[in-house]
Amino acid sequence: MDHRTISDPQPILNFTIMYKQGQTMRKLFFLSLSLLCFSLSYGQQFQSPIQYFDFFNQEHAALAQKNMEYMQYAIHSDDLASLAQQRLSLLEQIEGATQRVNALEEYTKDAGMRKAMLGVLAVYKESFGIEFNEVELLKSNSQESFEAMEHYIEAHAAAEKKLATAHAEFLQAQRDFAQANRISLVEGADNSEVEQLNELNTYQRGLFLRSFRINKANANFLDALDRQDAAAMKQLRQHLLDACEEELPALQNIEGFGGDTGYRDAIIEQVKGLQQLAENDYPALIKIVATEQSDLTSEDVNAYNQAIQKLNTALGPLSEQVNTALQQLLRNNVPKPAVRGTKQI
Numbered sequence: 001m002d003h004r005t006i007s008d009p010q011p012i013l014n015f016t017i018m019y020k021q022g023q024t025m026r027k028l029f030f031l032s033l034s035l036l037c038f039s040l041s042y043g044q045q046f047q048s049p050i051q052y053f054d055f056f057n058q059e060h061a062a063l064a065q066k067n068m069e070y071m072q073y074a075i076h077s078d079d080l081a082s083l084a085q086q087r088l089s090l091l092e093q094i095e096g097a098t099q100r101v102n103a104l105e106e107y108t109k110d111a112g113m114r115k116a117m118l119g120v121l122a123v124y125k126e127s128f129g130i131e132f133n134e135v136e137l138l139k140s141n142s143q144e145s146f147e148a149m150e151h152y153i154e155a156h157a158a159a160e161k162k163l164a165t166a167h168a169e170f171l172q173a174q175r176d177f178a179q180a181n182r183i184s185l186v187e188g189a190d191n192s193e194v195e196q197l198n199e200l201n202t203y204q205r206g207l208f209l210r211s212f213r214i215n216k217a218n219a220n221f222l223d224a225l226d227r228q229d230a231a232a233m234k235q236l237r238q239h240l241l242d243a244c245e246e247e248l249p250a251l252q253n254i255e256g257f258g259g260d261t262g263y264r265d266a267i268i269e270q271v272k273g274l275q276q277l278a279e280n281d282y283p284a285l286i287k288i289v290a291t292e293q294s295d296l297t298s299e300d301v302n303a304y305n306q307a308i309q310k311l312n313t314a315l316g317p318l319s320e321q322v323n324t325a326l327q328q329l330l331r332n333n334v335p336k337p338a339v340r341g342t343k344q345i
Contacts, residue, residue: 049181052107052192053174056117059097060170066090067163068197070128087128094124111180116173123166127159146213153205160198189287200333204326205255210247210321211267218245218274230290237282244275260332266325270318277314283305 046052066089073079073086098121101114178185217240224232251268254263284303288296 010023022322034073043328046107049109049177049183050112053108053177053181053183055104056101056113056177057174059100060117060120063093063097063121064167066093067124068329072197090128091125094121094128097121098125109177109180111177113173116170116176120166120170123162123169127162127166146216149212149216150209153209157202157205159203164198180278196333200257200330204329207251207254207267208262210251214243214247214271214274218278221278225285225289227288230286233282233286233289237278237286240274240278240282244271244278247271248275257329257333260329263322263325263329266322270322273314277307277311281310 046055070086070090073083098118101117101121104114107114175185177183217236220234220242221233224236248268248271251264251271254264256264284300284307287300288304291300
């Protein structure tokens with residue numbers, strides 16, 4: 001919202017699996033975005049343990065892909081309708097996988113993999129059906145206060161942690177099945193795309209929360225200006241200054257993500273800009289609101305108008321720089337799906 005100047009004295013935010021049996025060497029891509037979906041008729045008979053292993057690995061990978069899509073929407077989109085649709089799509093994937101696994105005929109030397117897979121699916125269903133529904137409700141209210149936003153971020157991180165545990169449990173079930181069926185597994189580096197995205201989300205959310213605190217404090221001051229509440233403006237200006245003084249050193253001590261400091265630096269510049277406004281310009285706004293019209297001088301009015309002009313021209317570019325830096329950070333680091341028909345190593 002633009003604030004108006006005045007002409008006279010009157011007030012106015014992998015477990016890449018390589019396994020071999022005999023002379024056969026094959027690769028599966030656990031948690032891979034590039035894995036294509038497949039169909040399987042109910043009650044299918046498996047001719048080998050490798051086929052059985054393939055079935056579970058691909059079901060889980062398809063589920064992980066849906067998980068990845070939901071995470072991207074949940075973190076980077078404020079469109080609650082689209083977010084809800086993505087969650088429903090994921091729940092449909094979970095339900096379909098559950099039906100397919102339940103329909104399988106008993107397999108010799110299953111070694112508990114079917115049971116483990118059903119357990120993982122149950123965790124997904126609980127997490128997305130209950131916890132992530134709560135997260136969406138939190139997100140809808142998160143703009144109201146810093147505490148609500150902090151609660152939202154903590155809830156989202158807790159749900160992601162639970163899902164990470166589910167992935168780890170299924171991975172162990174795969175190992176147990178391989179051992180029971182004399183399949184050799186050669187595990188790849190532990191650097192899956194999901195883990196990379198989680199690390200990026202953690203980094204971005206930590207910076208965002210600090211930025212949100214400062215911007216919310218500034219928004220509260222401007223709301224008081226709109227209400228012409230001088231007492232609140234004085235208190236909220238000091239609150240903004242205190243928050244800037246606390247957050248600037250903390251932000252400056254945060255390292256970049258893989259050496260990329262652009263997003264952090266843009267937030268630092270935004271905080272410095274708001275700090276300068278609070279120190280040098282907001283007192284003039286407070287004085288106009290707090291002083292009787294008859295007691296105002298031409299100097300008071302000029303200082304007010306200059307402050308309003310700086311406010312109207314500074315906030316937009318500072319926010320745009322932060323948004324641009326965030327987009328660049330994501331463009332450089334969010335894992336990209338592989339080209340259809342290929343597999344990612």
